[in-house]
Amino acid sequence: MPRSLGAAGHSFQTPRVAQGGSLFLPMLRLPGLIDPHVHLRDPGAVHKEDWDSGTAAALAGGFTTVLAMPNTRPPIFDEATLNLSLDSARQKARCDYAQFLGAGPANAATAASLAPRAAGLKMYLDATFGDLRLDDMLLWQAHFRNWPADMPIVVHAESRSMAAAILLAAIHDRSVHIAHVSLKEEILLIKAARERGLRVTCEVAPHHLFLTDDSAGEGLLRGHPGRSEVRPRLARRVDVAALWENLDVIDCFATDHAPHTLEEKDSAEPPPGFPGLETALPLFLTAVHEGRLTMEQITEKCHTNPRRLFNLPAQPETWIEVDPDAGYEIRAADQHTRCGWTPYEGWKVRGRLRRVVLRGREVFKDGELSASPGTGRNVRSPG
Ligand code: DOR
Ligand code: ZN
Numbered sequence: 001m002p003r004s005l006g007a008a009g010h011s012f013q014t015p016r017v018a019q020g021g022s023l024f025l026p027m028l029r030l031p032g033l034i035d036p037h038v039h040l041r042d043p044g045a046v047h048k049e050d051w052d053s054g055t056a057a058a059l060a061g062g063f064t065t066v067l068a069m070p071n072t073r074p075p076i077f078d079e080a081t082l083n084l085s086l087d088s089a090r091q092k093a094r095c096d097y098a099q100f101l102g103a104g105p106a107n108a109a110t111a112a113s114l115a116p117r118a119a120g121l122k123m124y125l126d127a128t129f130g131d132l133r134l135d136d137m138l139l140w141q142a143h144f145r146n147w148p149a150d151m152p153i154v155v156h157a158e159s160r161s162m163a164a165a166i167l168l169a170a171i172h173d174r175s176v177h178i179a180h181v182s183l184k185e186e187i188l189l190i191k192a193a194r195e196r197g198l199r200v201t202c203e204v205a206p207h208h209l210f211l212t213d214d215s216a217g218e219g220l221l222r223g224h225p226g227r228s229e230v231r232p233r234l235a236r237r238v239d240v241a242a243l244w245e246n247l248d249v250i251d252c253f254a255t256d257h258a259p260h261t262l263e264e265k266d267s268a269e270p271p272p273g274f275p276g277l278e279t280a281l282p283l284f285l286t287a288v289h290e291g292r293l294t295m296e297q298i299t300e301k302c303h304t305n306p307r308r309l310f311n312l313p314a315q316p317e318t319w320i321e322v323d324p325d326a327g328y329e330i331r332a333a334d335q336h337t338r339c340g341w342t343p344y345e346g347w348k349v350r351g352r353l354r355r356v357v358l359r360g361r362e363v364f365k366d367g368e369l370s371a372s373p374g375t376g377r378n379v380r381s382p383g
Contacts, residue, residue, distance in 0.1 A: 026324075027321045027322070027323055027354065028295065028321065028322045028323075028324050029319050029320070029321050030062070030295070030298065030299055030303070030319065030320050030321075030322065031299065031303045031304075031315075031318065031319055031320075032062075032063070032064025032065065032303070032315050032318040032319060032320060032356070032358065033061075033062045033063045033064065033065075033281065033302040033303055033320065034063065034064070034065040034066075034067075034302060034303055034306040034307055034310075034312060035058065035061075035063045035065070035066045035067065035254055035255050035257065035277065035280075035302075035306075036067045036119075036154075036203060036252055036254050036306045036309070036310055037067065037069065037154075037179060037180070037203060037205075037254035037255065037256050037257075038054060038058070038066045038067065038068055038069065038255060038256075038257040038277065039068070039069045039071065039072075039129075039256070039257060039258045039259065039273065040054035040055075040066075040068045040069075040072075040257075041054070041072060041259065042054070042072065042085065042088050042089075042092075043072050043073065043074065043084050043085065043088065044072045044073025044074065045072070045073060046338075047261070047338070048259045048260055048261050048264070048338055048339045049259040049337060049338050049339060050088070050092060050338070051068075051085075051088050051089045051091075051092035051093045051097075051373075052092040052093075052094065052373045053336060053337060053338040054066070054068075054257070054259075054277070054337065054338075055092070055093045055094040055095045055097065055371075055376055056094055056336040056369055056371075057257070057275070057277040057278050057335065057336040057337040058094075058095045058277050059094055059095050059356050059358070059363050059364045059369060059371055060277075060278050060335070060336045060353070060364060060367075060369060061255075061277040061278040061279070061280060061281055061353070062281040062320045062322070062353045062356060063095060063277060063302075064095050064096060064315055064318050064320070064356065064358050065095060065096040065097065065098075065312060065315065065379060066095060066096075066097050066277075067097070067098050067099075067100060067119040067120070067310060068085070068089075068097060068098070068099050068100060068119070069100055069122055070085075070099070070100045070101055070102035070122050070132065071102065071122075071124070071128070071129060071130030071131075071132050072085065072130075073130075075102045075104070075130060075131065075132050076099060076100070076101055076102055077101060077102045077103075077104040077107050077111070077132075078107060078110065078114070079114060082099060082101060082114055082117060082118065085099045086099055086117075086378060089376070089378065090374065090378065091373065091374050092373045092374060093373070093374065093375075093376030093377075094363070094369070094371035094372065094373055094374075094375060094376050095358065095363075095371070095376045096315065096358075096376050096377045096378075096379050097376055097377075097378060097379065098118065098119035098310075098312075098378060098379045098380045099118060099119055099378075099380075100118060100119045100120055100121070100122040100154065101114055101115075101118040101120075101121055101122070102121075102122050102123075102124070102132045103121055103122065103123040103124070103132070103134060103139075103143045104132065104134070105134065105136070105139060108139060108142035108143050108145075108146055109142075109146065111143070111146065111147065112146045112147055112148055115147065115148050115151045116151075116380065117380050117381075118151070118380065119152070119310060119380065120151055120152030120153060120154055120177075120310065121143065121147045121151070121152070121153045121154070122154050122155075122156070122179075123140065123143060123153060123154070123155045123156070123157075123165075124155075124156045125140065125155055125156060125157040125161040125164070125165060126156055126157060126158045126161050126231070127231070128156060128231040128272060129231070129258065129271050129272055129273060137164070140164070140165070140168055141168060141172075144168045144169065144171075144172040144174065144176075145172055149172075149173070149174045149175075150311075151311075152175070152177055152309060152310055152311075153169070153174070153175070153176050153177065154176075154177045154178075154179050155176060155177070155178060155179060156179050156180070156231075157178060157179075158182075158183070158186070158231075158232050159183060159185065159186065162178055162181075162186055162189065162190075163189060165178065166178075166189070166190075166193050166198060166200050169198070169199060169200060170198050170199075174199065175199035175200070175201065176199070176200055176201075177200075177201045177202065177203070177251075177309060178190060178200060178201070178202040178203070179202075179203060179254070179256070180203060180204065180205045180208065180232055180254065180256050181202045181203065181204050181208070181243070181250070182204070182205075182208040182232040182233070182234075182235045182239060182243075183232070183235055183239045183242075184238055184239045184241075184242035184243075186202075187202075187242055187243055187246045187249055187250070188242065188246070190202050190249055191246060191249045194249070201251040201252075201305075201309055202249070202250060202251055202252070203250070203251060203252040203253065203254035203306075204243055204250045204252075204253060204254070205253075205254060205255060205256040205276065206253065206255060206276055206279065206280045206283050206284070207230060207234065207256075207274050207276065207343065208232070208234070208235060208239075208240065208243060209240065209243055209244065209283075209287075210283050210344075211228075211234050211343065212234055212235065212236065212237050212239075212240050213233070213234045213235060213236055214237070215228065215234060215343075216228040216234065219343070219344075219345060219346060219347075220341065220342075220343060220345045220346075221343055224265065224266055225270075226265045226266050226267065226270025227262070227265045227266065227270070227341075227343065228343070229265070229270045229271070229272040229273075230256075230258070230272045230273055230274055231272040231273070244292065247293070247297060250301060251301065251305045251306075251309060252301050252302070252305050252306045252309065253280065253284070253298075253301045253302050254306075255276030255277050255280045256273070256274075256276060257274075257275055257276040257277045257337075258272070258273025258274060258275070258276070259273070259275045259337050259338065259339035260273055260339060261339050261340060261341075262339075262340060262341045265341075274342070274343050275335070275337045275339050275341070275342055277337065278335045278336065278337060278342070279330055279342055279344050279347075280302075281298075281302075281322070281351070281353055282328075282330065282349040282350075282351055282352065282353070283344070283347075283349065284298050284302075284351075285298075285322060285324060285349070285350060285351020285352075286349045286350045286351055288324065288351065289324070289350040289351060295324075312379055313379055315358065315359060316359060316360070317357065317359055317360040318357060318358050318359055319356075319357050320353060320355065320356050320357075321353075321354045321355040321356075321357075322351055322352060322353050322354060323351070323352050323354050324350075324351050325350065325351070326350070326351065326352035326354075327348060327349065327350045327352075328348075328349060328352055329346060329347065329348055329349075330342060330344045330345060330346065330347045330349060331345065331346075332345055334367065336369065354366060358371065358375075363375075
């Protein structure tokens, strides 16, 4: 009989003893994970990812829903570009999805009409990959004013820009979600803002929990400075420690899956970002094994909270099964992302995804994907 672990929604299956007396270790069942922050490069850079390979990577990482960022080429900022991405997703996606709209210099008046079809509005207030950065604070205000209050706004806003974003949300009497928090000063400011009743939520990426600015000297990153480029940058140990100490302030884990090829990472102008969809869950399960995280926290931050914050529908008959004791070594060669590498190459992890069931169909089992391109659903599409 499955033993429930409470409201978090996952359960143990009781260990069974096989005929020769050996023990089958208990499998854990969790709801399908939701990644509210991925970059799939489709349209514009499908040599490193597209809706097919990116959603294959998602399922192979235990994610049954992904929310795609708009800094593609062209960026997704109006009806034509939204259709471009969604048409591609409809043909290729293997898991469920939605597409963010980017806040640009000229779409503050028109973006709201597309809100029902979008995952939310993404605002880039600081420099990163792509051309979507907004410098003009009057434009920030226009977007905050116009975007529907019941639809998510996600900001890439580091340090002082993050403080400004929280102020604008308060002035416009709406919520704001801070992407990829990485610094002690950020997590403490969010905590303080929440204690004052401000409606601010946040997510943290695995690389800001498992890597530090020292990591640039290790493993695959050693001797290749471009490979450790990411925005926000890898932070100091004191920042990473503050994130772990304030897990209760972190609403969601989000991979910020940002695939670039090693050739690009090793070039004179290395683009920032790491692939993350296939390594997040084993890293979190390893942290559970080490006593730094609980299974309930994984469920809460990778399912319950993102589902609520981004108004996502339930996925009936959808779950993932993990073997919490299986140890293995992370290898890019086993991954489905097209970018062909991982900053965690050779890391020994404990806890392995065994099976994914999406809407009643087995779509992943022991490393093999069986979901066809086009079977994923747009969660913002009626019917
Ligand atoms: O490192 C990053 N890469 N940070 C971002 O905000 C964007 C992303 C990308 O698209 O490559
Ligand atoms: Zn991102």
